[in-house]
Amino acid sequence: MSVNKRYPLPSADYGHAHPWNSAIHAEPLPAIFERQAQAIPNAVLAEFMGRDFTYRELYAEARRFAAGLIERGIAPKDRVGLFLPNVPAYVAAYYGAMMAGAVVVNFSPLYTAEELAAQVEDSGTRLLVTLDSPMLLPTAVEVLDRSSLETLVVTRLADALPKLKSLALRTLGRKQIASVPSRPDVSLWSDVLLEWNWAIWLDGKEPDLPDLSADDLALLQYTGGTTGTPKGAMLSHANLASNAIQVDMIDPFDPNEPDSVLGALPLFHVFANTCVLNRTVVKGGRIVMLPRFDAGQVLKTITNSRPRAFPGVPTMFQALLDHPDFAKTDFSSLRICISGGAPLPAPVREKFEKGTGVRLVEGYGLTESAGVVSTNPYEGMRKPGTIGQPIPATQILLLDKEDPTRLAPDGEPGELAVRGPQVMCGYWNKPETQADAFARFNGEDWLRTGDVATIDEEGFLAIVDRIKDMIAVGGFKVFPSQVEHVLLQHPAIKEVLVIGVPDEYRGEVPAAYAVLNEGESATGEELAAWLNGRIGKHERVSRVVLRDDLPKTMIGKLDRKALRAEVLPG
Structure with a gap:
């Protein structure tokens, strides 16, 4: 079979x-966490705002949460939702829910009440964990009142901070704290945790967990997946x-x-869930x-906490470049930075x-692949502009x-299948969508990514x-990327998205929407002329529209779908 269609290739490449x-020996995630808690109990798992949380502490808290869930009637396969930012309680809630046999459901802290309620109903989430933040708690309470959600558990930010910061928040920062309503279907995190300690575990007196x-x-x-509707x-x-x-x-x-890894990516997203949380526990x-x-906070943290790796999305790396403290930051501790979630512009990388x-x-990866499919090697040969080689x-x-x-014709791009x-088990309660997500080839099921790709000899x-x-331009297919x-090679351009816009003669034509680098000046007409002189006739844009910003997703990816909805009629 031709190498431009299938992997693996010879190991020398x-x-x-x-x-x-390499063999992969998978086991339940709590078993991995337990093994590390036994092996390195006093090692720091999470450093948060100046306070360290050890494997011993967070494992014990997860076990107490698991036992508390069971006491409240949460049974194996029930769904427990996490509506949290990156806080240590996320780690305990995530692993604790799994220890109880429950299924975790991640919800973005940026969801509106309507979005959160819709996914609570679709998933059948019974219990939701959130934070006493004015940005989160009122939304969660509204969803509790208008959905089938049964219980809300609220963790306090002040409880995760060092003593002085905690005191300052409780006394001087009350506007940053939302009042927890007193009602039977709302509990504090500390009240849900059942009595359990390290000695009980070492003595073999285990909580009755499944x-x-x-x-x-x-x-x-x-995820929006390849069809655009949340699944x-x-x-x-x-x-x-x-x-x-x-x-790992x-x-x-x-x-x-x-x-150590810098955890600025939101843990509710699959990229961070795998590369920041689960990989770190596997590694110890x-x-x-x-x-x-926050770009300034990230730069300060890199200097002070000396992380070894930093995974992010391209807009994060651009934001660091744009920050005035970038040039005076000490990056010497970092061994590698990994960009995912969206194409990495060459000027940003350089x-x-x-x-x-x-x-x-x-x-490169996707939600349906638990996060990662391929990456460029951390050392040795790499190929900028590619998403690297498949991981083991x-x-x-x-x-x-x-x-x-069928396979793609020789020498032509094809839809990437994995x-x-x-690779996921399927989509929750959507068998018809699931059937479209997989292709049957040679008696095997392959996940269709919806991405068009090429593969070279290496x-x-x-x-x-x-x-x-x-974009269908007459009889031609144009790839907006x-x-x-x-256009990103023009020195004035910081960010750009290209979409198809209606055209009476050709059906649709490409149009570019761009943001300029700070201090640069250029007109849309000048940029369109520059661009159209460097691309094929059918690829030429009808216009370049300059904007102050472009829409982005919850993790900072440029959002083509949102741009279409904003600028196109209907």
Whole structure:
């Protein structure tokens, strides 16, 4: 079979730290957490706002939460929702719910009450954990009143802070705290935790928790997927544990070197769930946890807390470059930075590496694959502009764009399809959508990504575009990302999105929407002329529209779908 259609390739071409055919031994996530809590109980798992939380502390808290859930009637396979920013309680709630046999449902802290209520109903979430933040608690209470949600559990931010910061928040920062309503269906986190301690565990007096299997459902992670409507990707313990192990396997650095990762990506998102939380527990490392991304805070944290790795999305790295403290930040502790979630513009990569001396590699994944499919190697050969090579135990095919039952023609891009231990079990309560998500080839089910890709002789993948984003110009297909790539080479351009707009003669034509770099000046007409002279006739844009900003998703990705909804009629 031609190498431009299928992976694996000969092992000599493989650049990751472990061989492609490495065995993955998955087990329930709480079992991994328990093993690390036994082996390194006093090691720091989470550093948060100047306070350290050890493996011992967070494991014990997770066990107490699990026992409290069971006492409140939460049974195996019931859904427990997390409506939280990056706080230590997230770790205990996440693993604790799984210890109780429940299925975790991640909800974005940016959801409106309508969005949260819709996903609570779709998932059948019975109990929701949130924070006493004015941005979260009122929304959660509204959903409690208008949905089938039964119980709200509220954790206090002040309880996670060092003593002086906690006191300051309680006395001087009351506007940053929402009042917890006194009602029977609302409980404080501290009241839910059942009495349990390390000595009870070591003495063998275990709480009565259910036995777990790696095949059990662990997480419902909502995604727009390839059809645009929110769906709950069903991820098993095996899916999540496998992907965390796979991501750990591509790390080539000295295992005796202390491991720490900067956790500015939101843990509710699958990228951070795998690369920040679960991989760190697999590694026995430390998460330098920030409640949200703030460029100045990230730069200060890199200098003070000395993290070893920083995963982020391209807009995060651009924001760091734009910050006035970037040039005086000490980046010497960082071994690697990983960009995912969206294509990484070459100018961003080049400027970031030049300014920090740290390698910034691009990877690729999706919710349905538990987070990660491929990445450029952390050391040795890499190919900028590609999403790297598949991680261990991950197979890929390129399928025909029009007929997914066939391979793509030789030498042509095709729809990227994936098989591996990290690929989801399916979509929650959506069998008809699930059938469209997989292609049957040679008797095997392959996850269709909806992304059009190429693969070269050394196994490096390049995403050409998304099938649904292709623009039909007359009889030609135009990939907007290719047009964006050219325009991003203009020194005045900071960000750009290209979409198809209606055209009476050709059906639709490309139009570009762009943001200029600070201090740069150019007109849309000048940029359109510059761009159209460098691309094919059918790719030429009808206009370049300059804007102050472009819409972004909850994790900072440029949002093509939102731009279409904003600028196109109907």
